Amino acid sequence: MSRALLAICLLAVLTACNRSGAETESASTEDYCQLGEDALTEDNSEAAIEAFENCLTTADLEPGEEAVIHTRLGGAYLYLDRFEEALQEFNLAYAIAETQGVRFDNPYVRRNRGIARRYVGQTEGALEDLEAAARELPNDIMTQLNLGGLYADLDRQAEAIAAFDAVTRIEPEWAGGWTNLSAAFLEFGLMEDAIDSARQAVELEPESGFSLNALCWALIVDDQHELALPLCDQAVAAEPDNGAIIHSRAAALEGVGRLDEARELYARAYELYPNSSVIEDDYRRTRAEAD
Template structure:
């Protein structure tokens, strides 16, 4: 499909959703999906307006809360992002995605111990949630809990051997644990899978192996 065709299709979907919203202003799903596609096409203010309206119409609309939270996180408004994910958890306490998002927000704010708690809550709900294991690895690395970081990274790689990020995280965790040879093997695998390895990390590992 050409880029022009994709753009035309996207505009057609937007036009159809806008028509539905105009005719049925209380259609929560139409507003939700319109918000998502506005976000995808860079119309952020309009995306926020639609998602906020969806939540206003249905205070159980967890997906709208999650997606609106993601927009605010991208904008650097971590307070609002955190509030929306916590709101989603009030609707569904076992929503693993919200726990991961809260962990990411906490980690971004330097509240790493709390981030670990959130990632572990997510894994209690879904032990096979790759993003939780990947984020948990980086959180443990930040806390210099190297054994736990390696264990979390191995869990991620076991779940998805071809995850470039999981491989890179494992390489970093192994580096800090002092297993430089295996770190290099995983770094090279991450590169093969398309990961842009930090050249400073590659240089530091090279020096350790010299």
């Protein structure tokens, strides 16, 4: 999914820097707060981080404004997958609001903090934040996607399916929603639904390696290896350096009895994606069989 969906959507508008006594300086050097906003608008997170950090050290901010700047800075870190730094900024924003008596609770900030918490391993806090965001933002794709992923991590598959299904209803033309839903159905053992969802993704994006791989993998799990193999071939052609997609093709090849070719691809998949326990298990199993 495009990370552009990671919008830093605050309900309050920051009017931010107090320029009293500083009008003689140029706006380009003085108003770091606005420079940060402009950088976010341009999807330049690194520039936004630098500007917001300068904003916090140079601008005369009210507590509420300072809290908002910390959420902006957290959002910029989140966009770059710098989850620990993002979480620190979101926590600072809430701490300022609590200690300074500022009324501050925004569902988009709760969502973004929930995402950061999820990826630093704070599962309970992530669930609290994301469920709170979902109550106010039932049609927000990022909230539902991360809730779905978190529920899946917790083996709460029925809730994971409901969250991913919500994504397909919110954005039915986005293939990524259907691939996530297919994966959730697979985990729950609902093979027909998994295959149907993956087919929907392929119909939407017939040349996408990720959509093709979703259908390929669903068919493999359903032991339909001969049907899966040509789809796996297309997926690898579209994404030749993706370890998970290469692994799917290896599994299809093994399923049709072409073990020597499969073994080679399992090794390549493991080289590209060594952190997957599924890929590592298949690599070591087929390697041991050859020895």
